[in-house]
Amino acid sequence: MNEPLELRKVTKYFMDGEQKAEILKELDFKVNRGEFVAIVGPSGSGKSTMLSIAGALLTPDGGEVIVNGRSLGGLSDSEKAKVRLTSIGYIFQASNLVPFLKVKDQLKLVAELAGSWDDSARKRADELLEAMGMSQRQNRRIQHLSGGEKQRVAIARAFMNEPDLILADEPTAALDASRSNEIIALIKREAHSRNKAAVLVTHDESVLHHCDNVYEVSQGKLRLR
Ligand SMILES: Nc1ncnc2c1ncn2[C@@H]1O[C@H](COP(=O)(O)OP(=O)(O)OP(=O)(O)O)[C@@H](O)[C@H]1O
Secondary structure: OOOOEEEEEEEEEEEEOOEEEEEEEEEEEEEOOOOEEEEEOOOOOOHHHHHHHHOOOOOOOEEEEEEOOEEHHHOOHHHHHHHHHHHEEEEOOOOOOOOOOEHHHHHHHHHHHOOOOOHHHHHHHHHHHHHOOOHHHOOOEHHHOOHHHHHHHHHHHHHHOOOOEEEEEOOOOOOOHHHHHHHHHHHHHHHHHHOOEEEEEOOOHHHHHHOOEEEEEEOOEEEEO
């Protein structure tokens, strides 16, 4: 079976004025099914850049990104969009939900976009909302939810299309300690119980005990901590 994510010698530059700043330098990384890993490192070290490249949201300047055994390099934009929609679940710092849609419709929308809104998807949406403790609020509009509730809906949405790879960029930055632990435990449970790969970028040391491995970005490369 193919690994959900592999980065091979990934390099990324940004222009800093006239200077070329090399953020990632031939970085190698791999995550297995059922594995939940954290990426830590100082501000500006390249964590979000790495996650965006892993999630097919940003193109590297060198190296290869392989999602479920497929190299993204040779894919057209529409093929990449399909990978993003069906193979990857994203959770960001701000929940990035559609403000005017009801809770349940957020899940329906991503399933419809993937062409998979059917009876079994309806059941899955119900189960996910139940698991996130959001069943009672399924007909609420997003703007009427608290920060923690929004984040739980965002997680349910990220899991909706059963992606093999879950990418979370500072998902707890706006939450208190107990909510943060709750959210991270939900991601861990999905990875472990459904055999998904999950990658968490975080500054929050207090949630790292949930992770199977912790990597640090340093000098453009990753090292196991
Ligand atoms: N689009 C861009 N154009 C130019 N420079 C960028 C761009 N995106 C990121 N950078 C720079 O690349 C470096 C790495 O940024 P990145 O957001 O990946 O770091 P990070 O480790 O996630 O930081 P933080 O922990 O503060 O979120 C930073 O110096 C940032 O300013």
